[in-house]
Amino acid sequence: MKKILSLLLVCMMVLPALAFADDLPVVKIGVFEPASGDSGAGGKQEMLGMQYALEKTPTVEVGGQEYKVELVYADNGSTPDKAPSAAQKLVSEQVAVVLGSYGSAVSIAGSDYFKAADIAAIGATCTNPQVTAGNSHYFRICFLDPFQGTVLANYAYKELGARTAYCLAELGNDYDVGLVTYFKRAFEELGGMVYDETFPTGNSDFTSYLTNATMFGADVFFSPVSIAYSTQIVKQASSQNVTYPILGGDTLDSNVVAEAAKGTNIQLIIDTFYQEGANAEFDEGFKAWLNSNSEALTNNGGNDVISAVSVMGYDAYYTALEAMKAAGSIDSKAVMEALPSVTLTGVSGAIAFDETGDAIRTSAFVKTVDTQTGDWTFVAEASVD
Secondary structure: OHHHHHHHHHHHHHHHHHHHHOOOOOEEEEEOHHHHOOOOHHHHHHHEEEEEEEEOOOEEEEOEEEEEEEEEEEEOOOOOOHHHHHHHHHHOOOOOOEEOOHHHHHHHHHHHHHHHOOOOOEEOOOOOHHHHOOOOOOOEEEOOOOHHHHHHHHHHHHHHHEEEEEEEEOOOOOOHHHHHHHHHHHHHHHHOEEEEEEEEEEEEEOHHHHHHHHOOOOOOOEEEOOOHHHHHHHHHHOOOOOOOOOEEEHHOOHHHHHHHHOOOOEEEEEEEEOOOOOHHHHHHHHHHHHHOHHHHHHHHHOOOOHHHHHHHHHHHHHHHHHHHHOOOOOOOOHHEEEEEHEEEEEEEEEEEEEOOEEEEOOOOEEEEEEEOOOOOEEEEEEOOO
């Protein structure tokens, strides 16, 4: 009987607490990410980090008031023509701050709508310099394309011994074209030769481009394209028995891309923001969460391999919380004004902003696919020095 009474007392204590949690005022954080289109797979993985962060930290204390955090989603469809309507949806929801997007072109396309509404955006992995150039509302926690383009060019020339590079980008894609430009500039400054081409949106046959790379005598094939295109390139390169390594930027850091290289003869090398194993506590918790949530596991490509973009989404969420705390308000303009001074230690490393709103990052992870297991393996931590 005493045990029953004790249990009833505990329940009486817990229920009011739960009711109080439900009664908390809500602060909305906008999630401006692709859930469809060519970058849908990457966008979903980036969102997983935000969703896991929300699971771990569902409330935030701002100015002495506890708030329940709500993530408001808007699918930007992976394309600049669909991004404005997604941005406008988040503005209409009166979010305090926006996270995203996976993809620089859509980030740029949605930017002015956030600016007009005095809403700050925190990019997790949008690396093109134009995202933050000339404005004071867009921030990001990732390295930039001039940096990663130079890292990859240095690696190709100095570590792989490449002297001729072939570069392929999607026509009109700001991320692809921009990163190829920075790679080309750095590779040529080292003394290398670069041949570059573009392909039209929606292309699915890359055999002619792979043949051209062979004809030009390429030592490396650099193509920093979306997951949808890169998986096709890897599979078609394997069918052609190409011998040159395929290099890619952070967008290729996906278990979906790694799976495409499994069982092939392709040497696939990328640079990225995080390598699984760098933070054991995060890795263990995130994997456990993925494996307990069938939808999350599906959105991660069907397994629990940790993508760097998930880590960056996780860190972006906590950056948003810190900005609201620093502002002492959930007013979007106040949050925007507080962001430049925000600092924190994320899973991906120390986070702080320069005068442009860009993260102060000095290194990137270089990794490759073990074609026997389909796992990413660490190669080096590289800088531009």
